[in-house]
Amino acid sequence: MGHYQRLLLIADRTLHQSPAMLRAVALAKASGAVLDVRVFVEPAPIVHLWEEKVDEAEYQRYLRRYRRWESDEVERLTGQGLDVTVEVVFTTHPLMDILKTVEALKPDLLIKDVTLEPTLKRVFITPLDCHLLRECPISVHLVNQARYELPHRVVAAVDPFDPSTQISGLNDTIIQTANALALQCDAPLHLLYAYDLSPVFNSDAPLAGGGWGVGVIEELRESLHLAFVTLAERYNIPPERRHFVMGLPMPVISEFVEEYLADVVVMGTVHRVGIDRLIGSNTERALYSVPGSILAVRPSVTG
Template structure:
């Protein structure tokens, strides 16, 4: 990630001093970047049932409340003397996703920051969560924050997959590591490299070959994947003690590693998908429900 100069925080609709705000102000102060906060106000469930003049009054009151809230926060940040240039705007919207993408496109921030919003599996079956939508459609690097034990990250891990043909074609692994390394340099944080390799698909395809053949297959596969991982780590100068090559399923493996090693940020890739892949969702999308710290998603 190049030097961060412009940050955009998508404000939490209900809460104020959130992990994403803490992360955004810490990064802005560390990098000398400007921080703009956009607060989106949507009509409540029974808004359309109100008389027109009542709707107008309610909308204006909601906008004023949010505007005053964030203007006060901007004044507080300036008063703390930490050098954060913070501005805010309030947007009334009846089409949150479209309006957010339009605002992001107009502002062209170096990094978009937002609190992770957890949705139940039942709710996800009827509608794509906003975080998933942004992962798929937002063109800028997207930083989704669950918690910020350290507002300024201290430990950052780049989660890569050198075996996936798509990552080799579009160079996403290099971009993941570059983004993680850039953020680590700007935050004076440790950079780690993680690859969770999964042998189960190969087992399912070759289970008729017998146990001995399976053991040989796993060992050959492990050696091949490890060589690819080492080449990638060598290319980017990652120290030996910060390389992590582990067997498991990507979803559980990444989440478990981040928790056990107290990672503040997990940097992952996102690949645009269609059809069934879009319906199922990617590892990056599903890991949002399990990650203890935060995710930085880098586009292909």
């Protein structure tokens, strides 16, 4: 997996400089990639004053604001030596138009700021960010904060014992994507596996008398660790950057990010249906619980 060739930035609708903008520009400089900047905003408002006439002056002011921004951004970014395109897209269906843009441009990576939505709102309305995680066919880098413009530490969060990730090759995709990012940023790559033994302890089977004995639990832990080590050695990740931690994924990842000041966590995302779709994946929950930023990949992503 080589350097990025094309990056797509979904710019903030306020047109202000944002963490995602800083990250996208830094990655484009580091990789030499083309940077496509798009902002998706509501169409120009039609204001009726009298006799169903349009307030033409207000309409033109609205358009001029965005056209001026397009021109200013092209000048600013090309002045930094970047190969860029900048476009304002007026739309009432941003998700659909973002996916159309991805299909047309075929970028290696989509970059966007995390939009923090209230919990109650998320119960009734799926945020755009979650839709992108579920439906975008390419890797999605959702930037919550950018302590550094280029990441200083990248973490690949894997689950080598889950049969579904082994069959789909998702763990390999996660590590390859994380390694590509780390190489382009000259940052160390860490491998993290949060393994959860709580189902064993919460089982109806007693720990004694034919149930889950201490020896059986230790064997299970050793088998999990062996799968993790095997995966780490396949990618030559040094022992000091391997982290095998017992606990639920979200708390473990959050604590790890805070302790190691990790900038990006690379995670896998899969299509979900039924109640799992309503609850959301670990990657979706990470948007609102993990400090820093995430980079979500699908099993089919190879570049």
